[in-house]
Structures are given as structure tokens and as C-alpha cells.
Amino acid sequence: MSLIPIRPGREPERRDAARNRELLLRAARELIEECGADGLTMGALANRAGVGKGTVFRRFGSRAGLMMTLLSDAEAEFQGRFMFGPPPLGPGAPPLERLVAFGTERIDWVLEFGELARAADVSAYNRFDVPAAVLWHRHLEMLLREAGVTADPWLMSTSLSAVLEPERILHALRVHGVATERLAASWCELVSRIVRAA
Amino acid sequence: MSLIPIRPGREPERRDAARNRELLLRAARELIEECGADGLTMGALANRAGVGKGTVFRRFGSRAGLMMTLLSDAEAEFQGRFMFGPPPLGPGAPPLERLVAFGTERIDWVLEFGELARAADVSAYNRFDVPAAVLWHRHLEMLLREAGVTADPWLMSTSLSAVLEPERILHALRVHGVATERLAASWCELVSRIVRAA
Numbered sequence: 075m076s077l078i079p080i081r082p083g084r085e086p087e088r089r090d091a092a093r094n095r096e097l098l099l100r101a102a103r104e105l106i107e108e109c110g111a112d113g114l115t116m117g118a119l120a121n122r123a124g125v126g127k128g129t130v131f132r133r134f135g136s137r138a139g140l141m142m143t144l145l146s147d148a149e150a151e152f153q154g155r156f157m158f159g160p161p162p163l164g165p166g167a168p169p170l171e172r173l174v175a176f177g178t179e180r181i182d183w184v185l186e187f188g189e190l191a192r193a194a195d196v197s198a199y200n201r202f203d204v205p206a207a208v209l210w211h212r213h214l215e216m217l218l219r220e221a222g223v224t225a226d227p228w229l230m231s232t233s234l235s236a237v238l239e240p241e242r243i244l245h246a247l248r249v250h251g252v253a254t255e256r257l258a259a260s261w262c263e264l265v266s267r268i269v270r271a272a
Numbered sequence: 273m274s275l276i277p278i279r280p281g282r283e284p285e286r287r288d289a290a291r292n293r294e295l296l297l298r299a300a301r302e303l304i305e306e307c308g309a310d311g312l313t314m315g316a317l318a319n320r321a322g323v324g325k326g327t328v329f330r331r332f333g334s335r336a337g338l339m340m341t342l343l344s345d346a347e348a349e350f351q352g353r354f355m356f357g358p359p360p361l362g363p364g365a366p367p368l369e370r371l372v373a374f375g376t377e378r379i380d381w382v383l384e385f386g387e388l389a390r391a392a393d394v395s396a397y398n399r400f401d402v403p404a405a406v407l408w409h410r411h412l413e414m415l416l417r418e419a420g421v422t423a424d425p426w427l428m429s430t431s432l433s434a435v436l437e438p439e440r441i442l443h444a445l446r447v448h449g450v451a452t453e454r455l456a457a458s459w460c461e462l463v464s465r466i467v468r469a470a
Contacts, residue, residue, distance in 0.1 A: 202443050229458035232444060236434040245400050246430060260427035267469035268462070 098123050098133060102144055111193035116140070141194040148187040149206040155179070156213060169221035170269045176214065177238060177261035181254050184243040191240040202235075211235050221269040230268065237264065296321050296331060300342055309391035314338070339392040346385040347404040353377070354411060367419035368467045374412065375459035378436050379452050383445065386438040400433075409433050419467040428466065435462065 101123040105114045116137055120127040134140035161167035162175040184191070201207060215231035223230060236242075238261075246252040299321040303312045314335055318325040332338035359365035360373040382389070399405060413429035421428060434440075436459075444450040 202440070203447070225461040226454065226458045229444070229450065229454065230462065232440070233435040233458065233462055236437060236440050237431040239434060242400070242430070242434050246427070249401070252427065256424065256427065260424045260431065263423040264428065264431055264466070268465050270469050271465040 111189040173265040178258040188240040309387040367415045371463040376456040382441040389438040
């Protein structure tokens with residue numbers, strides 16, 4: 075193997091591309107924060123980032139592609155935390171504590187990224203089978219099993235996933251003015267009761 | 273008050289209209305049964321019922337209007353049963369039994385009308401505030417209170433409503449091949465654990 079770059083000058087270009095992508099993603103997140111997901115159009119994003127609209131389309135293909143990129147970044151970060159991060163969300167805490175932490179952190183996540191999840195949820199019927207949903211369904215099922223829940227932990231995990239759906243949480247927050255603390259307390263009650271009766 | 277009809281001949285016409293409406297609704301239900309909600313177009317309905325397409329549009333306004341009519345018929349029938357029907361779904365049984373019956377019967381309802389509910393759910397964000405959803409949210413909350421659940425029964429009812437959402441139930445049934453009996457058993461576990469720990 076040679077240490078001489080095969081195509082000299084390529085590395086800096088790649089770094090530029092990565093920087094550019096980061097810049098665009100940051101601008102997109104800012105736009106969503108200010109105007110909601112509906113305000114995030116390809117044109118608005120190009121304006122905000124100070125690049126041509128063509129650049130934005132070349133990078134993400136379409137508005138849906140951009141949404142998916144933003145969402146999968148946000149999901150990947152959340153996955154990293156519940157799989158490898160510090161307890162109680164990550165490994166090392168008792169299963170009930172991890173279940174409680176999962177819901178609490180997920181509610182905060184929805185507050186931050188829910189609009190995006192809502193916008194990307196167009197093919198609603200398949201939302202249960204996207205990799206992120208499958209992964210955290212499994213995670214909840216594993217925690218239920220560890221906590222001694224033997225009554226169909228797979229379906230119980232499905233029910234718990236339903237409770238944490240972005241749309242429902244956003245609706246409670248925005249339409250009914252429910253505070254995130256109250257949502258978290260109710261989640262804690264729910265999983266505690268399920269586990270306590272195990 | 274006169275007993276003489278103000279507009280003679282109107283009654284038979286009304287009866288005709290009602291018969292016609294019933295006929296169209298029956299044809300629509302058959303079409304959904306055979307082809308799913310996607311197969312229910314205004315043209316297909318006119319064909320099946322042997323009337324002109326104009327009649328169908330005059331009666332229901334649009335495909336969405338037809339869906340809403342069918343759905344509200346189905347919801348009204350279900351409401352009648354849980355509010356005034358025989359126990360354990362209707363009044364007269366202990367609250368936990370009524371909660372169990374509610375989920376079990378709702379799962380069966382979804383099996384029958386879920387495709388319709390799914391098709392009518394276009395403005396998904398508002399689906400939590402349609403009268404039927406508000407009514408059975410209140411019903412679940414009341415049963416939780418009667419069963420002694422004092423921990424935020426309003427939000428607990430929201431969580432239970434999430435578990436019974438048509439899309440999720442249909443997904444479990446169709447994509448994962450979960451039997452309705454298994455869904456009902458899991459619902460029974462869930463509400464029993466919530467109430468038992470009250």
C-alpha cells in the first residue's frame with residue numbers, strides 16, 4: 075500500500091463537502107426551529123445557507139431526502155445514547171429505571187425533532203417498520219423482559235411505542251398545553267405499573 | 273298544529289331518499305370489504321349500486337364525505353354499545369371488566385372498519401380531536417377513575433387510546449400476522465396491570 079494519495083487534492087475536496095453538508099444541515103435545523111417543518115423548503119434552505127438552490131438539490135435530492143437525512147441524524151444520536159451512552163438511559167441501570175429514562179428522553183427528543191418526524195411520516199402505515207422504530211421497539215422489549223414481564227413483551231413493547239409517538243406527544247404539548255414533565259410522569263406511572271405487576 | 277302534511281307527497285320522497293342512502297352505504301361497505309378502502313371510488317360505488325355517478329356525488333359531496341358518513345355510522349354504532357349497550361362493554365359491569373371489553377371490542381371494530389378509519393385519517397394531526405375520539409377518550413378516563421386510578425387518568429386515557437389506534441392494530445394484524453385474540457390478551461394484560469397497581 076502506498077501512502078502517496080492516489081488522487082492528490084481529493085481529501086481537501088471531501089472535507090469541503092463534509093463541511094458544506096454540516097453547514098446545510100445546521101441551517102435546516104435552524105429553519106425548522108424558527109418556522110416549523112413546513113417552513114423548511116429547498117429555496118429557504120439555500121437562502122439561509124447562502125448557496126444556490128441547485129447545490130441543495132444536488133446534496134439531498136429532494137425535500138423528502140433532506141428531511142430523512144435530518145431525521146436519521148437525530149435518530150442515530152438518540153440510538154447512540156440509549157445503546158451505548160451513560161445510565162440510566164444507557165446500559166448499567168436497572169431495567170425499570172432505563173424504561174423510565176427512555177420515555178423521558180424520548181419526550182424531550184420529540185419536543186426537539188418531532189416536527190421533523192411528523193413531516194417525514196408521510197407514508198404513515200410504514201412508519202412502524204423504519205429501522206429506527208424497529209430498533210427501539212426491540213430495545214423496549216428487551217428492557218421489559220429484563221424487568222420480568224413475561225406477558226407478550228413483544229406486543230407490550232408495541233403498545234409502549236404507541237404511547238411515545240411524536241404526533242400524539244406533539245398534540246398533547248401544543249393543543250392541550252400538557253407540560254413535558256407531566257408527560258414524563260405519566261410515562262413513569264405507566265411503565266412502573268406494567269413492571270410492578272410482573 | 274295541523275296533522276295535514278304541509279307539502280303532500282314529501283314523506284314518500286324522504287323515505288325514498290333514506291332507502292337510497294341506505295342502499296348506497298351498503299354498497300360502499302361491500303366494496304370496502306372486497307377491495308379495501310382504496311377500492312372505494314365514487315365511480316365504483318355508482319356502478320355497484322346501479323345509479324349514476326351524479327347521484328353519488330349529490331348524496332355525499334365527495335369521496336371524503338362518503339368516507340366520513342360511513343365512518344360516523346360505524347362510530348355511532350360502537351358508541352351506542354359502550355354507552356348504553358349490555359355489559360360488560362356497556363354499563364353494569366365493574367370498571368376493569370368494562371376496560372377489557374372496550375379494547376377487545378375495539379380491536380374487532382378495527383378489523384371491520386379500520387381500513388375506512390385509515391382512509392379518513394388524512395388530516396392525521398386532528399384525528400385526536402374528532403368527536404368520536406374525544407368521546408371514547410372520556411369514556412376510558414371515566415373507567416380508569418372508577419377503577420381507582422388517580423395518577424393522571426386523563427393522560428393515562430390518552431396512552432390507552434394510542435394503543436388502540438386503527439393503524440397500529442391493522443399493522444400488527446396484517447404485517448406481523450398477530451391474531452386479534454393475541455391483541456386482546458395483551459390489552460387485557462395492560463389495563464389489568466394499570467388498574468391492579470392503582
